[in-house]
Amino acid sequence: MRSEDERYFQRLELQLDEAFDVAERAKERGADPVPEVEIPVAQDMADRVENILGIDGVAERVRELEGEMSREEAALELAEDFAEGRVGDYETKAGKVEGAVRTAVALLTEGVVAAPIEGIDKVEILENDDGTEFVNVYYAGPIRSAGGTAQALSVLVADYTRALVGIEQYDAREEEIERYAEEVSLYDKETGLQYTPKDKETKFIAKHMPIMLDGEATGDEEVSGFRDLERVDTNSARGGMCLVLAEGIALKAPKIQRYTRNLDEVDWPWLQDLIDGTYYDDAADDEDETDEESADEEGDESADGDEDAADADGEDDAPDPDEPQGPPRVDESMKFLRDLIAGRPVFSHPCAEGGFRLRYGRARNHGFATAGVHPAAMHLVDDFLATGTQIKTERPGKAAGVVPVDSIEGPTIKLANGDVRRIDDPEDALEIRNGVEKILDLGEYLVNYGEFVENNHPLAPASYTYEWWVQDLEAAGADVQALEDDPRIDLEFPDPEMALELAAEHDAPLHPEYTYLWHDLSVDAFCDLAAAVADGRVEGTGSDGDDTLVLDYDDATADALETIVIEHRQRADEDRIEIDTWRPFVRTVGCEPRQAVADGAALDPDPDEQRREPTIELERTWADDGLSERARNWGHDEDGDNAIEAVTEVAPFEVRERAPTRIGNRMGRPEKSERRDLSPPVHTLFPIGEAGGAQRNVADAASHAETMSDTPGVVELQIGRQRCGACGTETFKNRCPDCGERTDPDYRCPDCDQSLEPDDAGRVECDRCEREGTCVETREIDVKDEFRSALESVGERENAFEILKGVKGLSSTNKIPEPIEKGVLRAKHDVSAFKDGTVRYDMTDLPVTSVRASELDVDVGQLQALGYEEDIHGEPLTHEDQLVELKVQDIVLSDGAAEHMMQTADFIDDLLEQYYGLASFYELDERDDLVGELVFGMAPHTSAATVGRVIGFTSAAVGYAHPYFHAAKRRNCDGDEDCVMLLLDGLLNFSKSFLPDKRGGKMDAPLVMSSRIDPSEIDDEAHNMDIVSQYPREFYEATREQADPGEVDVQIAEDTLGTDGEYTGFEHTHDTTDIAMGPDLSAYKTLGSMMEKMDAQLELSRKLEAVDETDVAERVIEYHFLPDLIGNLRAFSRQETRCLDCSEKFRRMPLTGECRECGGRVNLTVHKGSVNKYMQTAIQVADEYDCRKYTKQRLEVLERSLESIFENDKNKQSGIEDFM
């Protein structure tokens, strides 16, 4: 590690220590459930693993093993330790296996995700039919977050430990094997699996599995056969088990095999058969799976028809590998269009002309599952794209977060007045937006090399761009350095003369700026266009070169010009098409401008003409039949649909394919930057039952009385009983109300009421009754008194806040309430608590590796104060516009997040002063003061927080941070979101005691924090990001071969791991003016109703050249309206009912008609209105967008079904509309 990196981390840790001290002092004084900070600091993965598991000694052992072997091997090594009792304090064999399995999962997930604690429920020992013992591992849903490899390895570790402690293998009964098969396919149908093994495969695995895979029921649907098995507790699908079996064992068999080979104790010879697929033979007699039924086909017949179709028209016209008849092209993939949702538009159909053009490169706010889009394009797609909006994309991955990059080419549009313009300035885009008739081209779409590596996607043919051209120029022998240094030449955007000169002088390809999309034009159209150009004339040939090519107006010519995306003006009524920048264009179509003094003066004497202007004639240098056979037939989809070869033959210079790869995409999720509120929001985790009304208003509860005879404010609640050790007072508080000492939970046996003490493992059990003890009791609490005294103790009055919201009840094991005082102060500062007591703010994750002070709304001084001394070129940092390389744990807050953090800081300061009686900590006056403060970053499904430092602010509704910071939280940036918390808020207010006592309760809670990021311990997806400033020419050439990304030499982050440079040197190929450009919010969020969104979506689809609006309408109906209609109709005819008064649910309408619980009114849960809300819209859309008859008929049939159910045949509804 470089010394400056070390200094950086020390600084963070110092700051962290300071806050920790304050928090520790506060905690000692307050009445929190535990008198100390509950988030342990983990310096490395070993620490995290130990902290998450809570097993002493693991960290030390992990550190020992880490240097010597891979993590997987370490997991197996640890299994031995567990088996032999060297690690962990387990007496039972089951306990040893459990410890080993959990540790393995924790180790393989770097101690960040919740899978090891939430995904493995328990391990138990059961008996085989022959009386021997076997191991049963009980998985739960959250095992999902571990990923397939860790899941599969957990099974191996369980088996290995089993063998070591001397337990026999599991011998599955026949019906259990069948059950596995049925269950896996049921789970796939209900929830979906990434990989679904065939029934035979499942049975094969089940039959040979040496341990039993079991788990909790996760769904409502039950299996139809093989029910009520003795050793299987549930008839529903066991989600965790299905995941481990299908996505773990079945999918990752080769990986497990690598480790089983080296272990003598376990022998899984069947893995080879599984990998080879040879289990079919010996499973051949496993017939008869007639448990499903024919008419129930509604589930899974989604044939992969569309991909097949797309593949079919791939390369069928290239039979001769030596002499390709067409250009290299990627195949269309329709997958991203699946499940299209109303209101989320399609921007481009697969590989469609006019869609986004693939450009390779990484912008500084880019990489790690993002897509660079020009901000002008964001505006032109009616603001549907904003920074951070997720798009579902055709390639290379499935989804990406959108980032604004303005150093790429913008979109080209046709205005209502006939102007065709390329828009490279977002301001221009806003100005002309209302006049846009057609978006001919969406501009470039930046994807970095690393994305292709990460997705293992063959490289797609690259656009001919400046980065490539300039290397071609150099290869052609030009002195590029000299040209770049020449102040008169803008090499990236040269004027036409310069471009032509460079091409001619160095025999280099034409500059991309003047290379048009010839490959989209057919050879015939190209010939016609050349003819039209030859007939054209040049006007305004003056001294200043401000001349214009004028062609006769013709639809075909206009179409051709639109297809190749060249700026021009169409004036149909004047019979003119005008092209300003015409010279490279004219040369490309094989015409030579010839300067001539017009001697037509005699024919056309013009007395006003002062002097004869020289005119330019365009001479076509070639004839249609002069084209070679190859050029005439050059094409991709069909012969002759690509004019690039013809252009190459007729142009005096080489012309490259400007945009051979178009990438289809559609909108996924909108970006997010919102405070995390529970619903309804909660200020204090103090229970008030129903007394607070639907709002859970504590003040209301304080004055609530059930009947006249009740004391107002006294509410009966389930709450944890505490007892003061000093004076024996019974209370529910963490501090004795009498003597002020801390109290302890008072556990009793629910049967014999004997007082119990927790054992070392924290379990409380009554020896006599063999029942688990509890401290929870139902008692009357005087909420009024609690509320009043809380207000008093923090010195606030009720008018300090609008409303103070509590919770209905506590869901934690011991039901320990939070002091109301904290809630009072939260309400005062308008922040609300998450289930764990912390205040959170959610943001979509985006990466950034270099930043400017100016875009972060901070000044150079602030950056310098944070340790930024040099810009990316090594120059001293003096100016706001200089780029500096972001340090790995520094993050940029969205404006909203900053605002919320300010409020939280104020709350914390008040809390320290008014509740804990300490000095305030933050004392922020303005937003700038937030810079340098520490926060926690924390992602859902994980249990570890990562410390970050605020460096600045952005108006984009996203959280920008270093990709390593996101990867440390195990997020990528394809639309994922997670939260930030203010450091001291987490330290002071988080308590494990608040976490719900249910599956998943420990997810999304900071059970441990990482104080520094170790690049080798983060999600390795981030290691695939490229970190260079230029891709080599060989790379671009390899894309034409559609090479495997691994074959190309571009440096990625992985290459610097473990070196001094691992925290630095993240270079980029493209800059962007500001990391927040384009709209601040996606139109999806600013438009109102679903209908408005859908109208806008369909409207946009009409405007986009690359989108087939009928297909969009079809898909919206097919994937959104129809499923909604069908689903609701089905739900209607088999619905539950609910009591309006007490919310009791009934499977079927009670025969009494009224609620059996309270006598209240019962009503349907699915009404006519919710069933047919989209019916008319769907019919209208189908009609307006000319959908297929099949779709229309489906709607017709449905409409009649609705009528049949909801209308009385004998009394046809005549609504008001009939009379209007």
Place this chain on the structure above:
Amino acid sequence: MPLEASARIVSELTTRGYNAEREAVTKLAAAEDPHAALERVLENVPDDVLVVRADHVAAALPADGTGTAARSDAPADSESTPSTSTGTDATPGRESTESSPVETEGSSHVDRAADPDLRSLEIIGDMTGQSTGTGEYEDFVSVFRDRLDRLGSKLRGRVNHRPASAIEDMPGGSDVAMVGLVNDIRSTASGHWLIELEDATGTFPWLVMKDREYVDLVDELLCDEVLAMEGTLADDSGIAFVDSMYFPDVPRTYEPSTADRHVQAALISDVHVGSEEFMADAWDRFADWLHTDQARHVEYLLIGGDMVEGVGVYPDQDEELDIVDIYEQYEAFNEHLKKVPGDLEIVMIPGNHDAVRLAEPQPGFDEELREIMSAHDPRIVSNPSTVTIEGVSVLMYHGVSLDEVIAELPEEKASYDDPHKAMYQLLKKRHVAPQFGGHTRLAPEEEDYLVMEEVPDIFHTGHVHKLGFGKYHNVLAINSGCWQAQTDFQKSVNIDPDAGYAPIVDLDTLDVTVQKFS
């Protein structure tokens, strides 16, 4: 002469606006060149004739048939006649009403079938056009109350029942009985069964001990079926211990009615026209067979739903459709229907693939579809409906609830291999689709049309594409097969459908013979 010939002749005749007697068709088919023969017959029939009779054929063709042999090129010609099975060359409408003269005329088919006057056909429980429910909560309540009233009345005489609310107030240890809907079935921690019965006053829990003889019956129970329980009240009157259980059931001594003469009905279902897997050839053989002497007593054709494959029944269905247009599917079905003899009485109910609402009861097809399916003027009624033919009542129900019965009950009591056993369960419960909230969908109407108020003589279902029949307390239960070969979906779940079978019932004996056409 291939069997399809008859069908071709019939369809050729119908497209030209003629109906034909069976014998006439047989004779034409027997001619050496049926196509030429047909042309000659049509040239010779009088203009006002709508039905081609055997004597027309006899008059037009020389007895030895050599008259047609001269035209040697004709057979090839007839082969190339466009097959009507594609359903696209339909000329619908013209023949729609012409079948009635056959029946009234009567006199000429003495040797084929009996006098049409002997026929009788009556429909009960057709709710087409009677759907009064508007999907309100009250509609649901009244439909379940109606179920309890009507099925309960079959049980109330058998036990000394009390309302649920009254039982609670009875002293512990009393003997009690109750009639109600099964509201809930749970197993207790100790392996007993707790069954909650509900009547119009509330619910009461009944405990079936695991060692009691009745415990096996618990496996058969479905939620929302009506039954009676008898037992002893626990000491605290909070629960009762079941001693006996009663189902509405079919009396063991039930004696079905039979027809007075030897007449047969063909019971089929699940034609699935429009599907790529529709077995047109098998259907044609079936239609041809109906024209033969062997089938001379078949005078009724009952079709138990799924005439067509439908649209949008499952995702991406269009990729597996031979005919994507739903109306064209019905037109094609009609063309296939035309091939059966015109003097058959046809009754049809819709199924879950048909273009009517999925929720049961399903009304018969709307006017537009009836217009299309006009061949031989079929009777189109709701699913379910009871049709009484010559005294024999046939309860026709498509059978969606069979899936649920098979899923919920143990394999030996209901399985796809023995679909009729699942039907026995429905007969026992006297309800075609008892369980609410699961697989089967319910549209609330003012009465429960799904109740079997009267015991049918024959119970006819389809839907599961498996053939199976048997008798339950003398009631004949038939699940007909289908006319759709194995689909990819069925293949994937290993279902082997019984396709191309027609069970034929002797209405005078209720004996079944199965004709195979695949």
